[in-house]
Amino acid sequence: MSELTRRNIVAGVAAGAAATALSPFATAIPARAAAPAAGKQTAGWYRYKLGDYEITVVTDGVNKIAKLPDNFVVNAPKEQVDAALKAAFLPAGALDIPYSPVVINTGSKLIVMDTGTGQANFANSKGVAGQFHSNLAAAGIDAKAVDMVIISHYHQDHINGLVMADGSLGFPNAEILVPAAEHKYWLDDGEMSRAPAGRMEGLFKNNRRVFSGDVAKRVKTYEAGKEIAPGITSVASPGHTPGHTSYVVSSGSKTLFVQADVTNVPFLFVRNPGWHAFFDQDAKLAEETRRKIYDMLATDKTMVQGFHYPFPAVAFVEKSGAGYREVMVPWNPTI
Amino acid sequence: MSELTRRNIVAGVAAGAAATALSPFATAIPARAAAPAAGKQTAGWYRYKLGDYEITVVTDGVNKIAKLPDNFVVNAPKEQVDAALKAAFLPAGALDIPYSPVVINTGSKLIVMDTGTGQANFANSKGVAGQFHSNLAAAGIDAKAVDMVIISHYHQDHINGLVMADGSLGFPNAEILVPAAEHKYWLDDGEMSRAPAGRMEGLFKNNRRVFSGDVAKRVKTYEAGKEIAPGITSVASPGHTPGHTSYVVSSGSKTLFVQADVTNVPFLFVRNPGWHAFFDQDAKLAEETRRKIYDMLATDKTMVQGFHYPFPAVAFVEKSGAGYREVMVPWNPTI
Numbered sequence: 001m002s003e004l005t006r007r008n009i010v011a012g013v014a015a016g017a018a019a020t021a022l023s024p025f026a027t028a029i030p031a032r033a034a035a036p037a038a039g040k041q042t043a044g045w046y047r048y049k050l051g052d053y054e055i056t057v058v059t060d061g062v063n064k065i066a067k068l069p070d071n072f073v074v075n076a077p078k079e080q081v082d083a084a085l086k087a088a089f090l091p092a093g094a095l096d097i098p099y100s101p102v103v104i105n106t107g108s109k110l111i112v113m114d115t116g117t118g119q120a121n122f123a124n125s126k127g128v129a130g131q132f133h134s135n136l137a138a139a140g141i142d143a144k145a146v147d148m149v150i151i152s153h154y155h156q157d158h159i160n161g162l163v164m165a166d167g168s169l170g171f172p173n174a175e176i177l178v179p180a181a182e183h184k185y186w187l188d189d190g191e192m193s194r195a196p197a198g199r200m201e202g203l204f205k206n207n208r209r210v211f212s213g214d215v216a217k218r219v220k221t222y223e224a225g226k227e228i229a230p231g232i233t234s235v236a237s238p239g240h241t242p243g244h245t246s247y248v249v250s251s252g253s254k255t256l257f258v259q260a261d262v263t264n265v266p267f268l269f270v271r272n273p274g275w276h277a278f279f280d281q282d283a284k285l286a287e288e289t290r291r292k293i294y295d296m297l298a299t300d301k302t303m304v305q306g307f308h309y310p311f312p313a314v315a316f317v318e319k320s321g322a323g324y325r326e327v328m329v330p331w332n333p334t335i
Numbered sequence: 336m337s338e339l340t341r342r343n344i345v346a347g348v349a350a351g352a353a354a355t356a357l358s359p360f361a362t363a364i365p366a367r368a369a370a371p372a373a374g375k376q377t378a379g380w381y382r383y384k385l386g387d388y389e390i391t392v393v394t395d396g397v398n399k400i401a402k403l404p405d406n407f408v409v410n411a412p413k414e415q416v417d418a419a420l421k422a423a424f425l426p427a428g429a430l431d432i433p434y435s436p437v438v439i440n441t442g443s444k445l446i447v448m449d450t451g452t453g454q455a456n457f458a459n460s461k462g463v464a465g466q467f468h469s470n471l472a473a474a475g476i477d478a479k480a481v482d483m484v485i486i487s488h489y490h491q492d493h494i495n496g497l498v499m500a501d502g503s504l505g506f507p508n509a510e511i512l513v514p515a516a517e518h519k520y521w522l523d524d525g526e527m528s529r530a531p532a533g534r535m536e537g538l539f540k541n542n543r544r545v546f547s548g549d550v551a552k553r554v555k556t557y558e559a560g561k562e563i564a565p566g567i568t569s570v571a572s573p574g575h576t577p578g579h580t581s582y583v584v585s586s587g588s589k590t591l592f593v594q595a596d597v598t599n600v601p602f603l604f605v606r607n608p609g610w611h612a613f614f615d616q617d618a619k620l621a622e623e624t625r626r627k628i629y630d631m632l633a634t635d636k637t638m639v640q641g642f643h644y645p646f647p648a649v650a651f652v653e654k655s656g657a658g659y660r661e662v663m664v665p666w667n668p669t670i
Contacts, residue, residue, distance in 0.1 A: 034440075034442060034443045034444065034445065034482075035440060035445040035476070035477070035480040035481075035482075037389045037440050037442070038382065038389060038391070038440070038474070038475050038476070039389070039670065040382070040475070040670070041381075041382050041667070041668060041669050041670045042377070042378070042380050042381060042382065042473075042474070043377070044666070044668045045377050046376075046377060047373065047375070047376050047377065054372045054373060054374070056373070059666075059668045061668045061669070062667070062668055062669075087653075088662060089636065089638075089651035089662055089664070090665075096665065096667070098665065098666070098668070105369075105370060105372050105373070107369060107372070108369050109369065110369065110370040127669060128668070128669050131668060138377075139373070139377070140373050140375070141370070141373070142370070145370040146370075147369075147370075301424065303424075310663075310665035310666045311666040311668065312666070316424035318422075327423060327424055328645075328663055329424070330425075330431065330433065330645035331379070331394075331433070331645045331646040331647070332376070332397070332431070333376060333379045333394045333396045333397055333433070333463070333466060333646065334376050334396070334397075334462060334463050335374065335375070335376045
């Protein structure tokens with residue numbers, strides 16, 4: 001009974017001999033056809049209470065990067081990045097970047113924070129991303145009931161869900177709150193004219209596509225450091241983009257920090273706050289922001305929603321080595 | 336833009352002044368009734384591939400212990416246990432113990448491993464536990480299609496789901512594989528006559544209730560170190576109970592260790608493998624088993640399903656301090 005050794009675990013697997021002892025009272029079971037594999041994941045949503053508020057995390061899926069560019073972390077050699085991935089028990093040289101928008105019901109307002117990559121990406125990615133609208137419906141939330149969409153910054157995975165594949169509004173009855181600095185930057189013709197070809201040019205074009213027509217009519221800009229909705233305060237967290245914004249959400253005695261993209265995936269950038277992700281526009285400023293915010297999160301033991309954390313993307317932050325480490329909040333099967 | 340300090344985050348929250356600047360193109364949004372809170376958690380199931388096998392983790396919910404007994408960890412003072420809970424950002428003096436059975440579709444067999452606490456506990460706990468059968472249905476798995484139930488040991492949270500509230504079979508077409516040593520121990524009249532009143536007496540009685548009638552007719556006993564189903568090998572892991580058993584599941588190049596109750600919640604007993612949980616019948620032997628298995632899991636980087644890990648309860652194990660630490664596998668929104 002107590003003879004467990006590594007050797008006999010392995011030997012047991014290798015043996016492969018089915019030698020089940022039949023107990024005296026066993027009866028024969030009729031043979032039946034094998035159940036087919038289901039092949040389908042559950043709809044990705046998860047709900048919790050924050051004081052009187054109800055938070056629903058609704059995954060948009062992941063960005064599956066089969067071959068990670070060597071410069072994905074701009075200021076760390078590929079070998080160190082691969083080592084960090086392996087330390088997280090993940091394959092080296094590849095990366096799944098999750099998208100985790102949240103929905104907040106304050107009791108008086110139904111608010112979506114960032115919108116995922118949009119329906120077009122659902123088709124493009126063969127359902128791996130662009131799931132936000134279908135998972136929202138699975139969570140029992142009607143997009144038409146959304147009062148407000150709050151946008152953290154103007155990258156595709158945060159804004160493209162504002163518009164459906166047919167060009168209609170993703171949230172037809174919602175006002176769209178956007179950071180004033182972000183809106184000004186991306187819609188400024190001078191800034192666009194100075195943008196290098198490639199990724200930055202693409203971002204300018206996409207932002208002008210999304211923030212036109214009906215979306216533009218719904219837009220309201222907000223400043224940092226303001227209560228922009230009941231219990232939701234904007235916090236400037238620039239660097240990733242010029243007007244990148246995070247949020248403090250408070251209800252009763254509870255507080256949540258919705259970081260947006262202060263870090264990308266935690267197992268790389270929470271552990272190594274000095275690492276600069278390829279996506280950070282002003283990497284030095286982004287690092288400064290990241291270090292300040294993670295110092296605060298760890299010191300104050302503030303709960304954080306990370307847009308690029310693994311679903312359901314809610315965690316606390318502890319100090320660890322020269323950086324930090326996320327401690328995921330245990331899944332609660334009720335709310 | 337770069338003036339983020341801890342002071343102004345807090346000040347921002349305190350300010351509470353709604354001062355949203357209206358952009359020139361904003362239009363009025365019609366006032367609407369607030370969406371009601373949903374108040375409902377998603378059905379707790381999660382699916383992944385292990386080689387050719389399809390694994391579905393199906394939560395039975397949690398055991399919500401509002402006041403943790405002082406001797407919950409038999410050989411550590413309450414203060415140390417509270418400190419470990421606080422280090423995991425959990426409330427001191429209380430504990431949620433999750434139940435995470437798994438279902439394995441090998442392509443030829445549909446197998447349930449441990450059954451949760453049963454329908455009676457769903458009513459008793461007001462839906463906090465006893466969710467296995469309803470979540471199984473939500474996962475699209477028909478209990479009647481299950482070919483085999485494998486039981487790790489004879490505690491209520493692992494076996495009570497074998498019988499429905501009306502006394503009928505939980506899995507009417509399945510054979511029920513049980514550890515020979517476990518079955519012999521709990522059905523032995525001499526062992527029962529020597530059991531102290533209270534918890535142990537209750538276990539003997541419950542085991543005789545469950546393993547009677549139709550369940551008894553379906554039972555087949557198995558030995559440790561055998562392939563008891565295609566790719567599933569039993570591994571003796573005694574201590575928690577006399578015949579407690581774990582499993583190595585292998586398909587293609589992939590391996591999963593289904594530990595059952597080698598540890599209870601990871602943030603206490605994976606971090607501190609020397610701690611003895613109240614539930615461990617032979618605590619010294621359980622610790623010996625735990626240390627051997629966690630040494631193996633960490634050294635071999637073997638993926639583990641932990642019955643009392645937070646849903647979806649699949650992780651890797653790293654060495655950490657004088658013990659180990661679980662690294663949860665990131666949620667995959669597809670399979």
